[in-house]
Amino acid sequence: MSETLLDIKDLRVSYGGRSFLGLRSTGFEAVKGASLSIRAGETLGLVGESGSGKSSIANTLLGLVPAASGTMRFNGTDLAALDTHYPPEVRRNIQAVFQDPYSSLNPSMTVEQIVTEPLKIHTSMSRAERRERAAELLRLVNLPETHLPRFPNEFSGGQRQRIAIAAALALQPKLIVLDEPVSALDVSTQNQIINLLYERRDALGIAYLLIAHDLALVHHISDRIAVMYLGHIVEEGPADRVYHRPAHPYTKALLDAVPLLDPARQRARRAARRAAPASELPRMAEAGCPYRNRCAFAMERCHKDVPTSLDVSGGGTAQCFLVEGGTAGVSGLKEKVTT
Ligand SMILES: Nc1ncnc2c1ncn2[C@@H]1O[C@H](COP(=O)(O)OP(=O)(O)O)[C@@H](O)[C@H]1O
Ligand SMILES: [Mg+2]
Known part of the structure; x- marks a missing residue:
């Protein structure tokens, strides 16, 4: 088993100002x-709906946003303690690919300049060496060398994402943060890019933090999957277990987001998922499970106590009382959903 590269613990990220002296967010x-x-x-794979905090984790890891508290150990260094002032050694080992291939590439730079920019900043390679590496990088993402003198506006979204991936590979980083890298692409291009990432990872031994809102799209390339809801990781575990036997009701709802063809089943599912009316819920701002108001299975204690991480059979953890005793709550959930 390979060593831990990144270990994030109790990370908190806040926006909208720190108090005087920056002591408290x-x-x-x-x-x-x-x-x-x-x-x-x-x-x-880090999944969850829009606004759940996925990019906030990514941007904090990349040193674009400071951590309010917690630790982020990367290769032994606690990045959270550096307050975004990362040494070059860390910067070169964590690269990123963002969602929008139309705004993430500098329109005034050629493809060659884009993919060799990291080499210019972080290495002492000569121009000729960089040019040679640029051609090699394009080959790695299955683009012809003839694209090197061209500009981003000459390319499709999928081609632009390949160029962004080539730039991220340039320094052979230990980790690439991919923040919804295929969300802006059409379905067939999405699969091509996911397959490309898969091939490159296995050939180069790079780790990925792959962010997506579509669990189905990333599950086969992920070793593990973490599911985020409203700033919390509510479930985590081996990709196949999370995908095939989700333990947390929210993970299940994410998987159920694909519409069913049978209207009666679809209606039953929607009814089962519907949250209890707000009037019936006790007013306790931060107490209880973060998912309680949308959960079809919320029990009284879910409104009072915060579930801690409980082990799920088959691997991983879920922050849900339904998995107590080490058995995933899935079978129980299924029964409730269909009756
Ligand atoms: N720069 C920012 N300033 C203030 N609020 C932000 C900022 N970035 C994100 N947020 C808020 O933080 C929450 C999580 O956002 P984000 O991390 O982008 O989620 P995701 O990537 O899962 O969609 C959202 O409510 C969002 O509105
Ligand atoms: Mg995001």
Whole structure:
């Protein structure tokens, strides 16, 4: 088993200002104590709906946003303690690919300049060496060398994402943070890019933090999957277990987001998923499970107590009382959903 590359513990990320002297974060908390880890060469899929805090984790890891508290150990260094002032050695080992291939590439730079920019910053390679490496990088993402003198506006979204991936591969980083890298692409291009990432990872031994809102799309390339809801990691575990036997009702709802063809089943599912009316819920701002108001299975204690991480049979953990005793709550959920 390979060593742990990244170990994030109890990470909190806030926006909207720190108090005087920066002692305490006073703004909106987007990440509320998240823990996750990635081993060398491994892919962690981080999924959850829009606004759940996925990009906040990514941007904090990339040193674009400071951590309010918690630790982020990367290769032994606690990045959270560096307060976004990362040494070059860390910067070169964590690269990123973002969602929008139309705004993430500098329109005034050629493809060659884009993919060799990291080499210019971080290495002492000569121009000729960089040019040679640029051609090699394009081959790695299945683009012809003839694209090198061209500009981003000459390419499709999928081609632009290949160029962004080539630039991210340039320094042979230990980790690439991929923040919804295929969300802006059409379905067939999405699969091509996912397959390309898969091939490159296995050939180069790079770890990925792969962020997506579509669990189905990333599950086959992920070794592990973490599911985020409102700033919390509510479930985590081996990709196949999370995908085929989700333990947390929210993970199940994410998987159920694909519409059913049978209207009666679809209606039954929707009814089962519907949250209890707000009037019946006790008014306790932060107490209880973060998912309780939308959960079809919320029990009284879910409104009072916060579930801690409980082990799920088959691997991983879920923050849900339904998995107590080490048995995934899935079978129980299924019965309730269909009756
Ligand atoms: N720069 C920011 N300033 C203030 N609030 C932000 C900022 N970035 C994100 N947020 C808020 O933090 C929450 C999580 O956002 P984000 O991390 O982008 O989620 P995701 O990537 O899962 O969609 C959202 O409520 C969002 O509105
Ligand atoms: Mg995002």
